[in-house]
Amino acid sequence: MSDKQARARPTIRLWLLIAVAVAAFIGANAHLIYVATKSQPACVAHLKQGKAGTARGLFSAAQSSCSPSPPANADHS
Numbered sequence: 001m002s003d004k005q006a007r008a009r010p011t012i013r014l015w016l017l018i019a020v021a022v023a024a025f026i027g028a029n030a031h032l033i034y035v036a037t038k039s040q041p042a043c044v045a046h047l048k049q050g051k052a053g054t055a056r057g058l059f060s061a062a063q064s065s066c067s068p069s070p071p072a073n074a075d076h077s
Helices: 003-038
Strands: none
Touching: none
């Protein structure tokens, strides 16, 4: 085996390792995006703003996706 062939093997292995790492990174991110866009979690019980029993220091959802939102053209005068 020549000196040139001996140096080529580690270089090929390094590039293969880099390619596998990049493919795994892309695949993991693609899966994350897929799961984030396709999952529809069910409504869960949480504290609702303005309801009785909500104490200072407790967290609640900023806007619940389970409760109906007010109409966009409602007159608030």
